[in-house]
Amino acid sequence: MTTDVLVAYGTTNGSTARIAETVAEVLNKEGLTAWARPAAAVDDLSHYDAVVVGAGLYAGRWHKDARRFLRRHRRALAERPLWLFSSGPLDASASERDIPPVPGVRRAMTRLAARGHVTFGGCLEEGAKGRIAGMILRKGKGGDFRDFPQIEHWAAQVAQDLAGTRSRTDR
Template identity: 70%
Template sequence: MLNKVLVAYGTTNGSTARIAEAIADILRKEGLSAEAMPARSVTSVRAYDAVVVGGGLYAGRWHKDARRFVRRHARELSGRSLWFFSSGPLDASASERDIPPVPGVRRAMIRLDVREHVTFGGCLEEGAKGFVARKIVSSGKGGDFRDFDQIAAWAARIGSELVSESPRS
């Protein structure tokens, strides 16, 4: 039965973690067992029927923890239902149009037969870690561009797919 889902994420300032937690919440509402975990703390994906992997985007690359997670668990991931998400644009573009995955994520999607990728808006606010992040915020270009309705709709679609694929007793 397809009912246990891992939502693994790579984040620096917590924005992507909040998205992952929202996805896990929606999956639970769909009747699945789901948990969100930092990608770097996952030791195995064997216990999960499906996996959602997300990473913040930094200078055109997925967060290093998401990249490492995918490399480390590639063999196990290739046999599971798998989705990717990215977070990062610091504007409304992710809510207005489909933003394709960055090249490294696209290559992993092909290699692992990922069902779908979506890019959500990012969030960078006062107190952000890192010199570049602080400069972005201090220049007035930060903010919270996450669209939780869009995130919920995507997660609900994943939940529906998984529930419909589960064998009936």
């Protein structure tokens, strides 16, 4: 029975962590048991029946912790239902249209037979780490573009998909 779900994430300034926590909260409300954990802190997937992995996008690439997580756990991930999400655009585009995964994430989706991917808006606010983040903020391009109703809707769809998997395996 699919009930225990890991929501692993890679983030620099914490905004992707908040998305992962929201996904886990929705999965828990939908009757699953989910935990949001930093991707770099996860050593073993044997306790999880399904996995969601998300990462902030930086210069067209996923956060390094999430990339490393996918490589380190590729065998275990290939044996479990898997969904991916990206966090990145610093505008409303992710709420207005479907943004396809960046090439590296698309390749990972194919290799690991991921069931889906979504790109959510990003968040970059004062105090963010990094030289490039500082430049973006000085140009006035920061802000919080995360759409939490969209995130909650997507997480509920993941829960429904897992419930369908669970009912098929319980027969």
